[in-house]
Amino acid sequence: MKLNLTGNASDIEGEINISGSKSESNRLLILQALYPSIKIKNLSDSDDTVVLKKALNSDASEIDIHHAGTAMRFLTAFFAIQENRTTILTGSPRMQERPIKILVNALRDLGAEIEYLKNDGFPPIKISGKKLEKNEVSLEANVSSQYISALSLIAPVLPFGLKINLKGKLTSQPYLKMTLKLLEDLGVEVKFEKSVIEIKPLKSILSKSFTVESDWSSASYFFSIIALSENGKIQLNSFKKESLQGDSELVSLFKNLGVKAEFSKNYLVLQKEENFNFPETFKTNLSKTPDLAQTLAVTCFGLKIPCQLTGLHTLKIKETDRLVALKSELEKLGASVEITENSLSLKPNQKINPGISIKTYNDHRMAMAFAPLALKTEISIENPEVVSKSYPGFWEDLGKLRISGTNS
Numbered sequence: 001m002k003l004n005l006t007g008n009a010s011d012i013e014g015e016i017n018i019s020g021s022k023s024e025s026n027r028l029l030i031l032q033a034l035y036p037s038i039k040i041k042n043l044s045d046s047d048d049t050v051v052l053k054k055a056l057n058s059d060a061s062e063i064d065i066h067h068a069g070t071a072m073r074f075l076t077a078f079f080a081i082q083e084n085r086t087t088i089l090t091g092s093p094r095m096q097e098r099p100i101k102i103l104v105n106a107l108r109d110l111g112a113e114i115e116y117l118k119n120d121g122f123p124p125i126k127i128s129g130k131k132l133e134k135n136e137v138s139l140e141a142n143v144s145s146q147y148i149s150a151l152s153l154i155a156p157v158l159p160f161g162l163k164i165n166l167k168g169k170l171t172s173q174p175y176l177k178m179t180l181k182l183l184e185d186l187g188v189e190v191k192f193e194k195s196v197i198e199i200k201p202l203k204s205i206l207s208k209s210f211t212v213e214s215d216w217s218s219a220s221y222f223f224s225i226i227a228l229s230e231n232g233k234i235q236l237n238s239f240k241k242e243s244l245q246g247d248s249e250l251v252s253l254f255k256n257l258g259v260k261a262e263f264s265k266n267y268l269v270l271q272k273e274e275n276f277n278f279p280e281t282f283k284t285n286l287s288k289t290p291d292l293a294q295t296l297a298v299t300c301f302g303l304k305i306p307c308q309l310t311g312l313h314t315l316k317i318k319e320t321d322r323l324v325a326l327k328s329e330l331e332k333l334g335a336s337v338e339i340t341e342n343s344l345s346l347k348p349n350q351k352i353n354p355g356i357s358i359k360t361y362n363d364h365r366m367a368m369a370f371a372p373l374a375l376k377t378e379i380s381i382e383n384p385e386v387v388s389k390s391y392p393g394f395w396e397d398l399g400k401l402r403i404s405g406t407n408s
Contacts, residue, residue, distance in 0.1 A: 003384035005374035007403035012232030014400045019211030020044045046390040077150035080112040082129035083404040090124035103147040106139040126365040141166035148180040155199035166195040174246020201325040214238040216247035220295040224372040239268040287311025294369035313342035352377045364389035
């Protein structure tokens, strides 16, 4: 199925309610499973969160997490400490190509029993849960911060807590900081200095309630829509100026692309700057916020601004190889794109090729990142239902801005 999108760049105004942060929700669900007195409000309605919640409530011996990478990593650590329980964790064909060896090796170093059922270093895996007595481990920090977060989340219930020694330059640091801040809010004693994280044990807690902030990654597509509009204005509800989410960096990044963002109470108003002087080339390092790469690349293309994005080494192990996918789809639209292992350079064409059908590669962010181009040209999105992974109501919310879609 394809969704054919049409929009009017001079007719963008509306109010959008985005559900809770997927990243925050998934961390809190693991903590709630470990400390059942936790209450969570405004939980994400994304597929990834639904899959994780279902897995945590299941007593099945085999659990399929489909495309949910966060769930695979967090559950690997979670099931490793479930004494006297054996669990097989599996996923989609793409999930079985996504590496998990660094996390498995770290858990094995702590005494966990985990074996690969197909290919060494990749799911599916068989986990025989047991009590982990060791309290110190080392692992590479430059591949995925989710490995470190997975270990950090189970650390407080280990008998002696956990000391994590990080090797190499830490990637996606804001996501790790989110994990550690949630632990601190729970009452866990945490210390993070230089390349060492120390987390003390916490046997029990009193009742604790968390309200999940709306998802900044999902907000990025509306920043893009404003940037590509002529004079748009959008109100996004339930956002905080002081956010745990690294993707709140959107505010400063899109300021350089003509988007003014102003906070008022618990909402955010986005407006197009009048007579804005765009940079000759948009340059930024996204090592802390790699999920914004697709949105920024497409926005720059739509604005006919060259861009140079670096710090993208984690994109190759996402739902698809996002660098290759971006290059392929942007070049169909008329761009000239060069990629390396960790960067993307784009030179736009002065004319956008119309009527292009965008492949999504089972990647929710490919679908949503390209959708704002409907303000500039006729465009179709293949397999539009893939957005449910993180933002099930995305197409309905675009409709509120009079960006409409018809199926074909």
